[in-house]
Amino acid sequence: MYINQPKKPFLKRITADNKKRTIVLASIIVFILVIGGAFLYGKSLLEPVKKDSKTTVNVNIPSGSSVSAIADILKENNVIKSEKAFQYYVKYKGASGFQAGYYHLTKGMDLNTIIKKLTNGGTNYAFQITVPEGKQLTQIASAIAKETKYSEKDIIAKLDDQTFISKLKKQYPDTITDDVLNKDIKHPLEGYLFPATYPFTDPDASLEDIITAMIKQTNSYVETYKSSLEKKKLSIHDALTMASLIEEEATAKVDRHKIASVFYNRLEKDMPLQTDPTVLYAAGKHKDRVFYKDLKIDSPYNTYKNKGLPPGPIANAGESSWDAALNPDKTDYLYFLAKSNGEVVFTKTLKEHNKAKEKYITNKDSE
Known part of the structure; x- marks a missing residue:
């Protein structure tokens, strides 16, 4: 008599095989996702900290700094996302010959740009402030704030501070006169911050030192034009106002x-x-x-x-x-x-x- 064999064990084998295939397939997908995610994450570490940012970050690289030390300094100043990523990328690019000095970087720079700057060399000043012609005191305060740790509010307060102005009067009596104290004047030092580029070697330069440097430049022009002022019988305040x-x-x-x-x-x-x-x-x-x-x-x-x-x-x-x-x-x-x-x-x-x-x-x- 022929007896049909039970099919259940065969079905079990099929189910077991399907499970294995599913597990293998799932493992492959997870592996791909992990690798892909790691690649994307690694790629993101090479990108700028803040894309399109143009705010200057002044960084000092001391003489004899190793790549590791440079990476730490850059991360501390928040111009790179990862110290390790920077070090690996430098090794991958075969970059070398980084130079000491002050570097004026931005959070919008990628690693290629930063590495290129470090290779080309920095400057001998910690930061610089450019004051264009035809700018009002509030605009100049904004330019100072952009390059320093001081806020616009603090800068305006210092520029209008009577004690500081009295100090400037004693230091530059031919330039800062009682005319700046006219009660109708909005800002006593309006027009007295000469348009020029001012480099500063001290990264912690005080606000008074920064402003004084600009007044000093105006004072030098007052001395240059002193005879013309006397000939025209024009006070420095009126001359600056007319100018x-x-x-x-x-x-x-x-x-x-x-x-x-x-x-x-x-x-x-x-x-x-x-x-x-x-x-x-x-x-x-x-x-x-x-x-x-x-x-x-x-x-x-x-x-x-x-x-x-x-x-x-x-x-x-x-x-x-x-x-x-x-x-x-x-x-x-x-x-x-x-x-x-x-x-x-x-x-x-x-x-x-x-x-x-x-x-x-x-x-x-x-x-």
């Missing part, structure tokens, strides 16, 4: 000495200067254009409502504006206006000025 107006009104295509002539001609005729930058300074705003409603602002800086120079400078001024303030052209011009392309039209009468205004501004606005 700041010229700086703020000037474009790349204008003769600053002609602008100076207009301002001096108007002062001589007891006419208000009517310069738009003073209105914007009074309002504390940065705008491309001044409207008639802006001209009504009640402020001693508003040269549409007040005759003469404003209480003090409205920005810092470069050497070309200084020279224009002390050596204006001899002209009969009383008006000027800037065309859209930056060129400036000078006129002698209000009638000529209005014609130029209609031709170059009013008609342009209606297009």
Whole structure:
């Protein structure tokens, strides 16, 4: 008699084989995920700490530093994500010859960029502050804050501090005078921080030292132009104020000495200067254009409502504006206006000025 054999053991074998295949397949997937994850993680360690960041981080690499020590310094300053990743990458790239010095890095730099800088060599200064021409004190405070540990609020407070200003008066009596203490002045040292690049070798330079370096540079120009100031019977405060107006009104295509002539001609005729930058300074705003409603602002800086120079400078001024303030052209011009392309039209009468205004501004606005 033929008896059917039970199929159950066969099914068990199939089930067991399926389990094995499943376990193997799962293991392969996990392995791939682990390897892939490790690769992605490792790749991320080579990327910038903060992509697109342009804030300068000043790093000092001492002489004789090993790759390991350099990695620790970079991590401590938060310009790399991992010390080990940096060391492995340096070895992988075969990079060597790293040099001592100060390096001005950013969190937006990748390892390739950092390694290249370390190979090329650093600077002999811990940090530097660049102060462009035509900048107001609040903007300069921002530039200082960007390169140092000091906040804008602390910098402004120091710049306005009467004790510090008294100290500067004693140190630079020809430059910092009682004129800066006028009650109508917004910031006593506005216009006194000379536009230049200032390197500092001490990474912990005090705020007073930083500001004093800028005042010292202004003082050197005061000494240079001392005879011109005396000849023109112009105080340093008024000279800086005039230079700041010229700086703020000037474009790349204008003769600053002609602008100076207009301002001096108007002062001589007891006419208000009517310069738009003073209105914007009074309002504390940065705008491309001044409207008639802006001209009504009640402020001693508003040269549409007040005759003469404003209480003090409205920005810092470069050497070309200084020279224009002390050596204006001899002209009969009383008006000027800037065309859209930056060129400036000078006129002698209000009638000529209005014609130029209609031709170059009013008609342009209606297009």
